[in-house]
Amino acid sequence: MFCLKAAFALYAAATAxxxxxxxxxxxxxxLWMLRLMGVGVAFHVASFGxxxxxxxxxxxxxxxxPINSFFGALSYLSLAVAAVFFVVEGRHRLGILGAFVLPWAxxxxxxxxxxxxxAIKGLSPALQSYWINIHPMVLMTAYAAFGNAFxxxxxxLIQEHQIKSRKPTExxxxxxxxxxxxxxxxxxxxxxxxxxxxxxxxxxxxxYNAWGRFWGWDAKExxxxxTALIYAGFLHMRFVKGLRGRKAVYVSMIGFASVVFTFIGxxxxxxxxxxxxxxx
Amino acid sequence: MSLxxxxxxxxxxxxxxxxxxxxxxxxxxxERLREAGASEAVVLSTCNRYELYVCFNGVExxxxxxxxxxxxxxxxxxxxxxxxxxxxxxxxxxxxxxxxGLDSLVVGETEILGQxxxxxxxAVAAKMTGKYSNVLFQRALYVGKKVRNDTGVAVGQTSTxxxxxxxxxxxxxxxxxxxVLILGAGSMAELTARHLQSHxxxxxxxxxxxxxxxxGLAGEMKAEAIAWQMFPExxxxxxxxxxxxxxxxxxxxxxxxxxxxxARAGRSLFIIDIAMPxxxxxxxxxxxxVYLYRLEDLxxxxxxxxxxxxxxxxxxxELVAAKAKEFCAWESTLGTGKEASLKHSEAV
Numbered sequence: 081m082f083c084l085k086a087a088f089a090l091y092a093a094a095t096a097x098x099x100x101x102x103x104x105x106x107x108x109x110x111l112w113m114l115r116l117m118g119v120g121v122a123f124h125v126a127s128f129g130x131x132x133x134x135x136x137x138x139x140x141x142x143x144x145x146p147i148n149s150f151f152g153a154l155s156y157l158s159l160a161v162a163a164v165f166f167v168v169e170g171r172h173r174l175g176i177l178g179a180f181v182l183p184w185a186x187x188x189x190x191x192x193x194x195x196x197x198x199a200i201k202g203l204s205p206a207l208q209s210y211w212i213n214i215h216p217m218v219l220m221t222a223y224a225a226f227g228n229a230f231x232x233x234x235x236x237l238i239q240e241h242q243i244k245s246r247k248p249t250e251x252x253x254x255x256x257x258x259x260x261x262x263x264x265x266x267x268x269x270x271x272x273x274x275x276x277x278x279x280x281x282x283x284x285x286x287x288y289n290a291w292g293r294f295w296g297w298d299a300k301e302x303x304x305x306x307t308a309l310i311y312a313g314f315l316h317m318r319f320v321k322g323l324r325g326r327k328a329v330y331v332s333m334i335g336f337a338s339v340v341f342t343f344i345g346x347x348x349x350x351x352x353x354x355x356x357x358x359x360x
Numbered sequence: 361m362s363l364x365x366x367x368x369x370x371x372x373x374x375x376x377x378x379x380x381x382x383x384x385x386x387x388x389x390x391e392r393l394r395e396a397g398a399s400e401a402v403v404l405s406t407c408n409r410y411e412l413y414v415c416f417n418g419v420e421x422x423x424x425x426x427x428x429x430x431x432x433x434x435x436x437x438x439x440x441x442x443x444x445x446x447x448x449x450x451x452x453x454x455x456x457x458x459x460x461g462l463d464s465l466v467v468g469e470t471e472i473l474g475q476x477x478x479x480x481x482x483a484v485a486a487k488m489t490g491k492y493s494n495v496l497f498q499r500a501l502y503v504g505k506k507v508r509n510d511t512g513v514a515v516g517q518t519s520t521x522x523x524x525x526x527x528x529x530x531x532x533x534x535x536x537x538x539x540v541l542i543l544g545a546g547s548m549a550e551l552t553a554r555h556l557q558s559h560x561x562x563x564x565x566x567x568x569x570x571x572x573x574x575x576g577l578a579g580e581m582k583a584e585a586i587a588w589q590m591f592p593e594x595x596x597x598x599x600x601x602x603x604x605x606x607x608x609x610x611x612x613x614x615x616x617x618x619x620x621x622x623a624r625a626g627r628s629l630f631i632i633d634i635a636m637p638x639x640x641x642x643x644x645x646x647x648x649x650v651y652l653y654r655l656e657d658l659x660x661x662x663x664x665x666x667x668x669x670x671x672x673x674x675x676x677x678e679l680v681a682a683k684a685k686e687f688c689a690w691e692s693t694l695g696t697g698k699e700a701s702l703k704h705s706e707a708v
Binding site: 239242243244246247248252253255256257258259260321322323324325326327328 | 526527529530531532533624625626627628645648649651652653654657660661
């Protein structure tokens with residue numbers, strides 16, 4: 081728990097630095113942001129390792145990943161966002177986008193630390209399947225991608241507004257161009273959508289094995305389906321109608337709102353996926 | 361070792377005098393200096409200034425007025441009314457200030473740094489440099505770069521054409537794949553087009569009511585001329601439109617832009633209207649994916665940039681003074697056997 085708290089504090093500090101960098105042009109903020117992120121990710125990985133050791137002390141949990149609780153899921157999700165950003169930033173030095181992406185890693189880790197119950201329980205028999213090491217991970221990778229797309233989308237809206245206003249500020253010259261942000265948003269979704277789809281299908285196969293049916297319109301299933309539909313709509317409109325820029329970002333933001341609801345809100349509705357309400 | 365400088369610049373010398381100096385043969389100047397015993401010298405000659413830096417190595421040094429006299433003899437003109445003269449630390453600081461763009465017509469401009477480099481290289485080629493002038497000029501180039509990196513004197517573009525190009529980059533990123541449509545064949549259109557062309561745009565189309573003028577300009581610029589009635593069709597594929605016709609009424613209506621947008625699949629369209637009166641209907645600015653900038657928008661960005669630079673000048677001057685002092689401290693240890701080091705430590 082200490083390690084996760086440390087990671088959270090480091091992410092929060094890195095986010096603050098990312099915002100400082102956004103409004104000053106001093107490279108040192110960006111460099112320190114990257115360093116703090118690196119240490120934060122290291123602490124986070126350590127925390128995951130400790131948790132795994134504890135989790136495996138319960139015999140029936142052996143060799144399954146501790147992702148059956150809201151705490152585990154949030155922790156993994158924020159680690160994925162942070163690690164992906166750390167790698168991308170280390171390679172491409174897109175520090176300016178840190179301010180739009182890092183808040184998600186911070187919020188994820190913070191929510192795990194503050195709101196989620198870290199208690200470790202034995203896995204129920206239905207969850208004792210190798211699928212638990214795959215199905216949630218795949219979906220959360222897609223979620224992490226969509227979170228990044230959302231951050232890029234916010235940057236695009238700011239940039240669009242700046243240029244449209246005819247009074248661009250310094251920020252305008254430091255953000256990537258409209259076309260680059262638009263392409264990045266699109267490329268991330270092109271990556272995320274098939275991952276989401278595969279994750280949902282895996283869930284169906286697991287459900288068939290565990291519960292004897294592929295699809296049951298459980299709230300989680302329904303909302304995951306809606307999310308996939310929204311992103312499919314985004315890609316369709318992009319390919320067929322040439323939807324770009326501001327309006328495209330709106331669609332991808334609705335998609336992300338649906339992701340957040342599927343991830344958090346649905347736990348109160350779902351009988352089978354309710355790890356937050358403790359029913360799952 | 362001592363450095364002297366005589367110079368004439370846009371600040372106090374009339375253009376005619378500067379022009380006469382600019383055509384002086386550099387070889388001749390170097391030859392006369394050698395005859396007089398000066399072994400190291402650099403001539404910095406640009407359209408805004410003519411400066412002669414001379415240093416004496418081992419021989420008895422001379423006052424700056426000596427260089428002025430020499431220059432007057434070579435050019436056959438009386439220069440003392442327009443010239444400035446400096447010696448020692450003052451000359452060092454002046455060179456650093458020039459290299460930093462602080463003495464330029466447009467403060468912070470970067471072209472001067474290249475010109476200082478060229479002047480130095482020309483002196484090297486003429487074997488007119490030695491240890492002192494090598495260190496001095498390499499130091500000047502370093503200070504020029506440092507000032508532009510560490511202060512805001514060079515931030516922001518200072519001409520409407522370069523602001524337009526910069527804005528285009530905030531929309532499209534690299535302009536390498538972009539195509540540009542120029543409406544009108546006047547000098548403003550040409551200037552902006554040349555700026556865009558220097559960023560390697562993929563395609564340049566020129567349209568003008570009088571086709572022969574479009575064709576003429578297109579020939580000069582390796583562009584393609586298109587008939588006036590064809591330009592609404594071209595709107596469907598270009599990324600950037602620069603309009604500067606002499607028309608009394610708008611020639612590019614919002615309806616024309618709207619119907620072009622349908623064929624553009626959501627690609628951005630950047631329209632620059634530098635005509636007076638306007639060429640583009642204001643309603644076009646409301647359309648999605650259309651970014652319309654008028655001459656006054658570009659001018660107000662230029663004015664803001666210049667204002668911001670002004671505040672940074674003092675900071676830059678302080679940096680230049682500190683670096684000049686550092687250099688002079690190094691100079692004073694020359695030949696003492698305990699030469700101070702002059703590292704470009706912060707340069708990396």
